[in-house]
Amino acid sequence: MIGILFSWAGIAFRCRQEWDPVFDLPEQHGRNRNTAAEKMRECAAACVRLCEGNFEISDTMVICMKNSTRLQSIIISDESDRVRVDYGTVRSAFISAGLHRRAPSKEITPLSQHRASLASSMYYHDKCHSLFNARPPMLSRHYCQCSLPLDLCEEDVYGGRERLTVAIAQLDSNGWNTNDHIYTTTWLRALTMLSPIREGILELTLSLNSNFTKPQRPTSPAGEDSCFISSAHSVPGEL
Numbered sequence: 001m002i003g004i005l006f007s008w009a010g011i012a013f014r015c016r017q018e019w020d021p022v023f024d025l026p027e028q029h030g031r032n033r034n035t036a037a038e039k040m041r042e043c044a045a046a047c048v049r050l051c052e053g054n055f056e057i058s059d060t061m062v063i064c065m066k067n068s069t070r071l072q073s074i075i076i077s078d079e080s081d082r083v084r085v086d087y088g089t090v091r092s093a094f095i096s097a098g099l100h101r102r103a104p105s106k107e108i109t110p111l112s113q114h115r116a117s118l119a120s121s122m123y124y125h126d127k128c129h130s131l132f133n134a135r136p137p138m139l140s141r142h143y144c145q146c147s148l149p150l151d152l153c154e155e156d157v158y159g160g161r162e163r164l165t166v167a168i169a170q171l172d173s174n175g176w177n178t179n180d181h182i183y184t185t186t187w188l189r190a191l192t193m194l195s196p197i198r199e200g201i202l203e204l205t206l207s208l209n210s211n212f213t214k215p216q217r218p219t220s221p222a223g224e225d226s227c228f229i230s231s232a233h234s235v236p237g238e239l
Contacts, residue, residue: 001060003047007067010040014074037075044068057097059115065090066122078132087129091138094122098146108150108168113157117185119146120192127198136206141196148192149185151177 013036016022023032031039045068051061069086076083094100105112121122123139123146130137137186156167172178 001064003044003051003064004060004067005078006040006044007012007046007064007071008030010037010044010071011067011074013037013040014071034075037071041068041071041075044071057093059099059118061099062090062093062097062122063098063118065093078129084129084133084135091126093123094119094139100139100146102146104147108164110157112147113149113152116147116149117188120148120188124188124195125193127195127202130202131198134206137199137202141199148175148189150175151183151186151189153181153183153185 013022013033016033018032020033022028023036028036044064048061048065048068054129065086069083069090072086073080073083099115099122102115102119103114125136126139129135148169150168152164152167152171156163170178176189176192177183
């Protein structure tokens with residue numbers, strides 16, 4: 001958890017301007033936005049190393065590794081081979097934690113929504129990195145089975161049992177909100193639903209010596225193989 005805080009602090013420092021008063025504070029020891037962000041990255045990486053002795057990889061560990069790598073990519077750019085290797089490590093940890101294959105939860109809870117958001121984020125970003133670097137994706141829709149998070153704001157998800165129940169009851173049959181608001185989860189759901197299409201494009205463009213016959217057709221993102229984007233709205237109102 002401390003490593004996650006270090007990562008977010010580093011991202012915040014990197015997004016500040018050089019003239020920001022925060023860099024004049026004594027505890028910064030003359031650091032600028034780049035050196036302050038790098039210091040936070042080193043602290044986050046140290047937290048990851050402290051946890052390496054634990055053979056059980058948890059959700060928190062995956063998030064810490066993901067955010068630490070994200071901070072490093074902001075500092076040294078996504079084109080660095082070091083970042084590509086680290087992203088591969090994060091995806092391997094994601095799979096080792098079993099977060100890539102989770103059956104739809106019978107009970108909608110803050111934890112189930114948290115894990116659904118984490119899985120969707122990992123699957124979506126896997127396609128982004130693959131498209132950017134022209135590398136094969138590591139998380140395939142053929143092997144991932146996770147539900148989309150419901151289209152709820154964080155205040156509703158973590159605002160208590162009664163508030164969550166009311167918010168779920170107001171969703172439509174497909175799990176989208178009906179109040180015309182765009183939340184972080186709204187974007188995440190939409191981008192994740194498009195990710196199988198991106199994955200299909202990657203399969204076509206990165207495949208070697210592939211022979212296609214006339215009856216062969218790309219798999220629809222809403223088809224049987226798109227088990228990753230199975231909906232989590234089958235039990236609206238149930239907690």
